[in-house]
Amino acid sequence: MKFCFCPCCSASLTKKKIQGKLRLVCSSCDFIFFQNSKPCVGGLILRGAKDKEILLTKRAFPPKQGTWDIPGGFLEKGEDPRIGLKREIKEELGVNAEVMDLYDIIADHYGVEKTATLNLFYFVKLLGNPEKPSDDISEFAFFPLHKPPQNIGFQNVKKVLSRLRKE
Ligand SMILES: [Zn+2]
Incomplete structure (x- = not known):
């Protein structure tokens, strides 16, 4: 599933490497979109x-x-x-x-x-x-x-x- 916007503040999500893994992170607040099964x-x-x-x-x-x-x-x-x-x-x-x-x-x-x-x-x-x-x-x-x-x-x-x- 593709997510585009931060569920906390609605700013756009961007991809960022965190501890070696590519995550979706908010471009405005400190939200990190951890995705699980x-x-x-x-x-x-x-x-x-x-x-x-x-x-x-x-x-x-x-x-x-x-x-x-x-x-x-x-x-x-x-x-x-x-x-x-x-x-x-x-x-x-x-x-x-x-x-x-x-x-x-x-x-x-x-x-x-x-x-x-x-x-x-x-x-x-x-x-x-x-x-x-x-x-x-x-x-x-x-x-x-x-x-x-x-x-x-x-x-x-x-x-x-x-x-x-x-x-
Ligand atoms: Zn946000």
């Missing part, structure tokens, strides 16, 4: 003992509209990741969830602006049956871990499914 959470919802299946959701909107995804989403500012994941699962699947152990953390990017993301994956236990999908997913389904659907949108989802498959 955006944290996202994903819930690994597994069922079955031997041939495990995983719940995936189909994206109703861009980016990657119509592809399969792991339930979850972006954290709000200051939000605890486990609370954010419970919130996302309630929004998408209409069910309360218990967030268990952290499984993996995978860097990726999102959308046409290629926003850097940091995706935290937790095992999740649903406390009830998922209901009808919410408006940002069009459907959900369980897939065998060894045979996931072809059209998976995000690299981070492919990577975490691949790791789960090998274990």
